[in-house]
Amino acid sequence: SSAQDRAGHQSLPSTRQPQSEADVNAVSPALSGYMSEAIDGDLWQRPQLTPRDRSIVTLAVLIARNQTIDLPLHLRRALDNAVTPREISEIITHLAFYSGLGNANAAVPLAKDAFVERGIGAEQLPPASLQLLPIDEAAEAQRAAIVEKSVGPVSPGLVKFTEDVLFKDLWLRPDLAPRDRSLITVATLIANGQVAQMPFHLNKAMDNGLTLEQAGEVTAHVAFYAGWPNAFSAVPVAAEVLKSRGN
Amino acid sequence: SSAQDRAGHQSLPSTRQPQSEADVNAVSPALSGYMSEAIDGDLWQRPQLTPRDRSIVTLAVLIARNQTIDLPLHLRRALDNAVTPREISEIITHLAFYSGLGNANAAVPLAKDAFVERGIGAEQLPPASLQLLPIDEAAEAQRAAIVEKSVGPVSPGLVKFTEDVLFKDLWLRPDLAPRDRSLITVATLIANGQVAQMPFHLNKAMDNGLTLEQAGEVTAHVAFYAGWPNAFSAVPVAAEVLKSRGN
Amino acid sequence: SSAQDRAGHQSLPSTRQPQSEADVNAVSPALSGYMSEAIDGDLWQRPQLTPRDRSIVTLAVLIARNQTIDLPLHLRRALDNAVTPREISEIITHLAFYSGLGNANAAVPLAKDAFVERGIGAEQLPPASLQLLPIDEAAEAQRAAIVEKSVGPVSPGLVKFTEDVLFKDLWLRPDLAPRDRSLITVATLIANGQVAQMPFHLNKAMDNGLTLEQAGEVTAHVAFYAGWPNAFSAVPVAAEVLKSRGN
Numbered sequence: 001s002s003a004q005d006r007a008g009h010q011s012l013p014s015t016r017q018p019q020s021e022a023d024v025n026a027v028s029p030a031l032s033g034y035m036s037e038a039i040d041g042d043l044w045q046r047p048q049l050t051p052r053d054r055s056i057v058t059l060a061v062l063i064a065r066n067q068t069i070d071l072p073l074h075l076r077r078a079l080d081n082a083v084t085p086r087e088i089s090e091i092i093t094h095l096a097f098y099s100g101l102g103n104a105n106a107a108v109p110l111a112k113d114a115f116v117e118r119g120i121g122a123e124q125l126p127p128a129s130l131q132l133l134p135i136d137e138a139a140e141a142q143r144a145a146i147v148e149k150s151v152g153p154v155s156p157g158l159v160k161f162t163e164d165v166l167f168k169d170l171w172l173r174p175d176l177a178p179r180d181r182s183l184i185t186v187a188t189l190i191a192n193g194q195v196a197q198m199p200f201h202l203n204k205a206m207d208n209g210l211t212l213e214q215a216g217e218v219t220a221h222v223a224f225y226a227g228w229p230n231a232f233s234a235v236p237v238a239a240e241v242l243k244s245r246g247n
Numbered sequence: 248s249s250a251q252d253r254a255g256h257q258s259l260p261s262t263r264q265p266q267s268e269a270d271v272n273a274v275s276p277a278l279s280g281y282m283s284e285a286i287d288g289d290l291w292q293r294p295q296l297t298p299r300d301r302s303i304v305t306l307a308v309l310i311a312r313n314q315t316i317d318l319p320l321h322l323r324r325a326l327d328n329a330v331t332p333r334e335i336s337e338i339i340t341h342l343a344f345y346s347g348l349g350n351a352n353a354a355v356p357l358a359k360d361a362f363v364e365r366g367i368g369a370e371q372l373p374p375a376s377l378q379l380l381p382i383d384e385a386a387e388a389q390r391a392a393i394v395e396k397s398v399g400p401v402s403p404g405l406v407k408f409t410e411d412v413l414f415k416d417l418w419l420r421p422d423l424a425p426r427d428r429s430l431i432t433v434a435t436l437i438a439n440g441q442v443a444q445m446p447f448h449l450n451k452a453m454d455n456g457l458t459l460e461q462a463g464e465v466t467a468h469v470a471f472y473a474g475w476p477n478a479f480s481a482v483p484v485a486a487e488v489l490k491s492r493g494n
Numbered sequence: 495s496s497a498q499d500r501a502g503h504q505s506l507p508s509t510r511q512p513q514s515e516a517d518v519n520a521v522s523p524a525l526s527g528y529m530s531e532a533i534d535g536d537l538w539q540r541p542q543l544t545p546r547d548r549s550i551v552t553l554a555v556l557i558a559r560n561q562t563i564d565l566p567l568h569l570r571r572a573l574d575n576a577v578t579p580r581e582i583s584e585i586i587t588h589l590a591f592y593s594g595l596g597n598a599n600a601a602v603p604l605a606k607d608a609f610v611e612r613g614i615g616a617e618q619l620p621p622a623s624l625q626l627l628p629i630d631e632a633a634e635a636q637r638a639a640i641v642e643k644s645v646g647p648v649s650p651g652l653v654k655f656t657e658d659v660l661f662k663d664l665w666l667r668p669d670l671a672p673r674d675r676s677l678i679t680v681a682t683l684i685a686n687g688q689v690a691q692m693p694f695h696l697n698k699a700m701d702n703g704l705t706l707e708q709a710g711e712v713t714a715h716v717a718f719y720a721g722w723p724n725a726f727s728a729v730p731v732a733a734e735v736l737k738s739r740g741n
Contacts, residue, residue, distance in 0.1 A: 025334055026355075031373030038408065039348070065349065089521055090522075092521060096528065099723075101564070102719065103721075125521070134644045155714050156727055157714030158710070166408075192721075193439070194723040197727060217404050219401065220404030224348055225348055229345060235397060236397070237400065237487065239397075270603055275586050275598075281587070285594070285659050290651075312560070336579075417677075472595055474591065475691075476686065476690075477682055479690075479691055480688060
């Protein structure tokens with residue numbers, strides 16, 4: 001509604017204004033056309049990913065690349081697409097570790113504005129301390145052994161924090177499903193060109209329920225939001241993972 | 248003129264102010280010295296690239312890396328160096344696909360300000376729909392076959408959008424020469440460390456008329472605007488391409 | 495003090511406000527918890543790096559990734575941790591070359607605000623021209639020969655600027671110790687995923703006095719500020735360097 005729009009705009013005094021369609025048209029009518037046709041009219045309508053998944057992937061890409069200008073729009077679209085405030089809160093926290101603390105901190109004031117506008121208070125957010133999901137002890141022991149062997153001789157601190165903070169805490173927080181944590185992690189790796197970490201996380205994502213078709217469509221979706229070169233560089237790595245799983 | 252400067256500053260309410268030389272001097276007189284001597288006094292004067300090409304490369308690097316703070320200055324310098332409003336409009340649209348939609352959207356309000364300041368209206372911009380350049384059917388069929396084979400098994404959506412949106416539409420828009428599209432694509436790949444995509448695009452750039460000397464100087468220019476590590480990482484890939492072409 | 499805080503906030507009119515703890519809590523209590531416990535309470539207290547080194551590394555990562563939102567906080571923390579204004583000035587200048595001019599320019603107004611707030615004037619900053627450190631002629635000749643051979647055929651301009659501006663000038667400026675220049679260069683390479691340039695610079699860093707334990711802890715520290723994927727991708731390269739040095 002226009003009242004919501006006004007409230008949204010009024011609540012963004014400390015950041016750059018989101019670009020308007022009029023602004024885009026004043027610089028590039030072609031870009032405006034691509035946004036309404038190829039992106040909103042085609043990409044977002046494709047059935048290979050639900051609108052909810054597309055919103056989760058888009059938030060991940062924007063936060064992981066520190067592209068704050070489009071975040072106000074996509075935070076609101078995510079809420080409209082049934083991504084819950086709890087999930088948005090956890091997405092931001094997860095990406096603090098998978099793309100850097102500053103990326104999460106840059107998203108915070110914009111998410112706060114969207115939450116205030118929608119009347120979302122503390123009771124709708126996951127607390128800092130809560131009952132964690134049960135851990136898969138065997139899988140964690142295997143992961144820890146591999147990391148101890150490869151990372152231990154270089155950085156004992158990195159080994160410790162990876163176990164204590166990430167795999168025995170962050171990944172077990174219950175308000176974002178493991179499949180969705182994997183979805184945003186894979187989207188982040190593609191969006192930032194970090195292909196060396198893809199084999200572990202794409203395998204984990206598929207173990208967590210991401211399908212082959214969804215993984216391929218994530219790559220296409222990320223192409224628009226993080227650029228074609230990152231999407232194309234992810235393809236051969238994804239192909240190797242799929243082959244190794246017999247797909 | 249100072250009237251123009253004032254107008255430019257007044258039209259930037261929604262973004263960070265461009266840094267002034269006084270600000271740089273208040274923090275790092277050395278940086279100020281390098282900017283006036285090594286960069287403006289030496290790099291920009293070198294004949295291996297025209298000022299117009301240097302402006303195109305600089306705009307590409309700043310947009311592709313989301314470095315909005317220096318864009319107001321370089322949008323104006325580009326116009327002074329005979330980059331046309333049509334070309335700037337197309338550069339922003341092209342980089343939406345080669346560096347991500349959010350990068351283009353972040354450039355939009357800054358370009359709008361520069362256009363308003365210079366009295367550039369819609370009649371000087373390319374429309375969304377127009378007569379495309381003729382396509383090289385043989386080269387496109389070859390490209391499509393390679394992508395279908397390598398990308399098709401992973402992401403049919405990426406194959407489709409690459410053909411429909413990029414190679415049968417964006418690259419054929421007439422208001423930015425193919426050679427200049429290649430120039431900004433190569434500059435973007437160097438600036439973002441995306442060396443895996445360089446062989447295809449550096450070959451295409453040279454097919455489109457970029458010379459060996461120009462390609463080398465682009466690397467030196469990008470070093471200043473995207474950092475030495477990205478420039479150095481591009482060199483061995485460029486060397487392989489040049490060798491494969493018999494240079 | 496609250497007077498200082500007010501002055502700090504008043505002097506930041508042209509940038510995004512630094513996020514407050516209240517803002518983080520309004521979006522992600524979990525992130526707030528990780529920041530106070532895992533990061534400030536654990537990481538920053540570890541003895542493998544001094545608080546001064548952690549501040550230098552953090553500044554480098556934030557500037558090199560253009561994450562301006564946390565810079566106001568960490569510029570002040572750096573001054574509190576005995577990083578001198580001269581060193582901050584040189585860090586910004588050094589990173590203009592190792593991460594791109596726009597990154598340095600984005601840091602300039604924030605550093606200026608911090609300097610004004612702390613009463614730091616021009617007399618506490620290194621001038622543009624000064625007596626350089628003596629050069630190690632043999633090491634420089636060896637470096638120049640390698641670069642001439644590898645880069646010369648592609649980009650003579652890059653060879654020239656690398657020698658004249660970087661290794662015969664920037665690296666010899668006396669107000670940032672060579673060991674600290676190496677520290678920020680290595681942190682930048684890890685933070686931006688530029689592993690191809692790590693063998694040269696990690697070797698140089700250890701030649702300049704960075705220890706094996708410190709290098710490993712830099713990787714752990716950078717994980718929090720630039721994300722786990724970049725830290726993990728640096729590990730195998732660092733392991734190779736350490737092995738080649740007999741560690």
